Structures are given as structure tokens and as C-alpha cells.
Amino acid sequence: xxxxxxxxxxxxxxxxxxxxxxxxxxxxxxxxxWYRQSLGQGLEFLIYFQGNSAPDKSxxxxxxxxxxxxxxxxxxxxxxRTQQEDSAVYLCASSLVATPxxxxxxxxxxxxxxxx
Amino acid sequence: DQQVKQNSPSLSVQExxxxxxxxxxxxxxxxxxxxxxxxxxxGPTFLxxxxxxxxxxxxxxxxxFLNKSAKHLSLHIVPSQPGxxxxxxxxxxxxxxxxxxxxxxxxxxx
Numbered sequence: 001x002x003x004x005x006x007x008x009x010x011x012x013x014x015x016x017x018x019x020x021x022x023x024x025x026x027x028x029x030x031x032x033x034w035y036r037q038s039l040g041q042g043l044e045f046l047i048y049f050q051g052n053s054a055p056d057k058s059x060x061x062x063x064x065x066x067x068x069x070x071x072x073x074x075x076x077x078x079x080x081r082t083q084q085e086d087s088a089v090y091l092c093a094s095s096l097v098a099t100p101x102x103x104x105x106x107x108x109x110x111x112x113x114x115x116x
Numbered sequence: 117d118q119q120v121k122q123n124s125p126s127l128s129v130q131e132x133x134x135x136x137x138x139x140x141x142x143x144x145x146x147x148x149x150x151x152x153x154x155x156x157x158x159g160p161t162f163l164x165x166x167x168x169x170x171x172x173x174x175x176x177x178x179x180x181f182l183n184k185s186a187k188h189l190s191l192h193i194v195p196s197q198p199g200x201x202x203x204x205x206x207x208x209x210x211x212x213x214x215x216x217x218x219x220x221x222x223x224x225x226x
Contacts, residue, residue: 004159043214107152108159109157
């Protein structure tokens with residue numbers, strides 16, 4: 001499809017394991033964002049990539065979280081040594097340009113992560 | 117600290133009537149505001165936006181109002197339709213970072 005694709009759609013894992021979440025943005029979109037939504041909370045900004053620039057990592061909650069974006073397209077969000085509080089829906093969004101006045105973000109359907 | 121707040125977690129409205137969803141923010145540096153709509157098990161979809169230099173933007177049944185002095189924005193949907201039933205998030209941006217509220221679940225009763 002033409003939208004933002006995230007995989008897996010659901011992930012259940014044991015506490016302490018590492019997980020990788022994948023995001024395929026819309027082709028040609030240079031800006032990519034990761035958010036997470038914990039139960040009863042709004043979307044929490046995690047990290048933002050714009051083209052080949054260094055990512056804005058200011059929203060990452062701890063050093064267990066990292067993300068990369070290969071070739072300016074696909075992005076993976078990695079959570080190491082998962083904790084129960086990491087349980088949330090992780091959403092990826094992309095936009096054609098980073099300036100919101102020019103283009104709103106298009107969201108994927110998210111990955112629901114459950115840590116046992 | 118929550119910079120964007122939606123204080124009403126839910127709202128029920130009769131079909132055909134007006135739905136008013138409210139949002140408050142604290143950061144005067146926000147320069148752009150957006151509303152997103154979210155259905156269960158789907159990602160949010162963009163609905164309407166407004167620049168901080170405007171006080172109103174209208175798109176069909178949807179109108180967003182911005183009151184900068186009160187740091188308040190609202191989304192009006194009129195007439196409301198059952199298909200509008202969803203969770204609505206307001207968001208604000210500054211320097212390409214986005215801050216979202218916790219959402220308001222709207223139910224439009226047929």
C-alpha cells in the first residue's frame with residue numbers, strides 16, 4: 001500500500017529481552033517520527049529523523065532505546081532489556097517535509113508491544 | 117509535564133448536533149496546531165490544522181478555533197455524524213517537535 005507500514009503489528013515478549021520495531025515510511029517522505037502511546041496517555045515523542053541529518057533523540061526515555069534509519073527510508077526502533085513499563089503502542093509517522101505547515105504527518109497503525 | 121491537555125476524556129453528542137472538542141496548551145512558542153482522528157487499532161489520521169497567526173480555519177464540517185491569549189483551541193464538528201465517532205487528539209508543534217494531548221473519545225449517537 002501507499003501508507004506508512006509498521007511491523008510487527010503486535011509483539012509479546014518477556015522482560016529483559018530486546019525487541020526491534022520496523023517502520024516503512026511513505027516513499028519520498030524525508031521526515032520520520034517515532035512516538036509511543038502508553039495506556040491512557042497521549043502520544044509521546046521519541047525520536048525524529050530528517051533526511052540525512054543527525055536525528056533528534058531528545059524524546060528517548062532511556063539509553064535502552066535507540067533508533068536508526070537506513071538509506072533515508074526504513075527505520076528500526078530497538079529497545080534493549082525491555083521492562084514492563086515499555087508496554088505501549090509504538091507509532092511511526094512520516095511527512096514529505098519536516099515543516100508541519102507544509103505537510104501533516106501520516107501515521108502507521110502502530111506496533112502494540114506487551115512486556116510480560 | 118503535559119504541554120498539551122485535553123481535559124475531557126469523552127464526549128457524547130446526538131447525530132446532527134454540534135460536537136465541540138477542547139484543548140489547552142502551556143507553551144507560547146507553539147506555532148502550529150493540528151487535530152488528528154483515530155479509530156481503534158489504526159494510526160491517527162490528520163484532520164485539520166491551524167497556524168498560530170490565524171484564529172480560525174474551516175474545512176467542510178470541521179472548524180478549528182485558536183485563542184492564543186487563553187492558550188486554547190477547539191474543534192467544532194457540525195453536523196455530527198455517527199462516522200465521526202473516534203478518539204480525537206490535538207497536537208501542537210514548535211521547532212519540528214510535536215506534542216499531543218491524551219485524546220477525547222467522541223461518540224455520536226444516531
